[in-house]
Amino acid sequence: MKFRKTIEVKNIFNKISNKYDFLNNLLSFGLHKLWKRKLVDLVEPLNGEDWADLCCGTGDLAFLIFDRVSPKGTITGIDSAEEILNIAKRRSEIKKNKFIKWEIKDVLEINNYSKNFDGICMSYGLRNLNNVEEGIKKVFSLLKDKGRAGFLDFNHSTKNSLSDLFQKIYLRLIVVNISRLFNLSQEYEYIEKSIRNFPKKNELLKIAKEVGFKKAEYRTLCWGQMGILILAK
Numbered sequence: 001m002k003f004r005k006t007i008e009v010k011n012i013f014n015k016i017s018n019k020y021d022f023l024n025n026l027l028s029f030g031l032h033k034l035w036k037r038k039l040v041d042l043v044e045p046l047n048g049e050d051w052a053d054l055c056c057g058t059g060d061l062a063f064l065i066f067d068r069v070s071p072k073g074t075i076t077g078i079d080s081a082e083e084i085l086n087i088a089k090r091r092s093e094i095k096k097n098k099f100i101k102w103e104i105k106d107v108l109e110i111n112n113y114s115k116n117f118d119g120i121c122m123s124y125g126l127r128n129l130n131n132v133e134e135g136i137k138k139v140f141s142l143l144k145d146k147g148r149a150g151f152l153d154f155n156h157s158t159k160n161s162l163s164d165l166f167q168k169i170y171l172r173l174i175v176v177n178i179s180r181l182f183n184l185s186q187e188y189e190y191i192e193k194s195i196r197n198f199p200k201k202n203e204l205l206k207i208a209k210e211v212g213f214k215k216a217e218y219r220t221l222c223w224g225q226m227g228i229l230i231l232a233k
């Protein structure tokens, strides 16, 4: 049986799929594109390598990685929500990009790509998984020896720090109010709840080391609002 969180998350992303890119650009003032570029720069996909964008949504990272690994490598975008993945597929068609392979699947249920990838990226996905540790374990199992992975997400800052207060004000006043105009406030209220349950920097690093990653680093972006976890086997 599927976990309740998994089903809830899938329903949220299916529901917001049509407005997802528009609201992402608006609510982040376009900055999410810079942060995604930063993530890809840090993990350095190379031509000829096999990469995956997990929890790919509309495929932003997959398209960025495509520029690096093609024409010799491969890139697979995986997401569990059909509606949002359909938008990724449509974007591929518009770009006449037949290179990226899209797959509908729950990340925690991937069982056909063991040690398959040179690299894996995930943006704003790890926080949404039913279990973060299981997610990091899954990524470890999907990577080849010496494989590397990068995760971009909201940074869970220390309670009552300036960055924590700023994040709360931003999420409550800007994100929820703007999404209310599109009848999606309940869905966007979920972000704050999910950050509260997301491990902080040191916990993420500890989990990664326990899972077996030899290298684990964490960088904050945008004055502590976002974080990038970089791992290597």
Ligand SMILES: C[S@@+](CC[C@H](N)C(=O)[O-])C[C@H]1O[C@@H](n2cnc3c(N)ncnc32)[C@H](O)[C@@H]1O
Pocket: 006, 009, 010, 013, 014, 054, 055, 056, 057, 058, 059, 060, 061, 078, 079, 080, 081, 084, 105, 106, 107, 108, 122, 123, 124, 125, 128, 129, 130
């Ligand atoms: C916030 S969106 C991020 C999308 C994209 N990576 C981006 O940065 O724009 C989170 C995505 O994770 C997907 N997702 C959540 N849980 C998942 C799971 N267990 N397996 C696969 N995809 C999942 C959702 O369907 C959604 O598309």
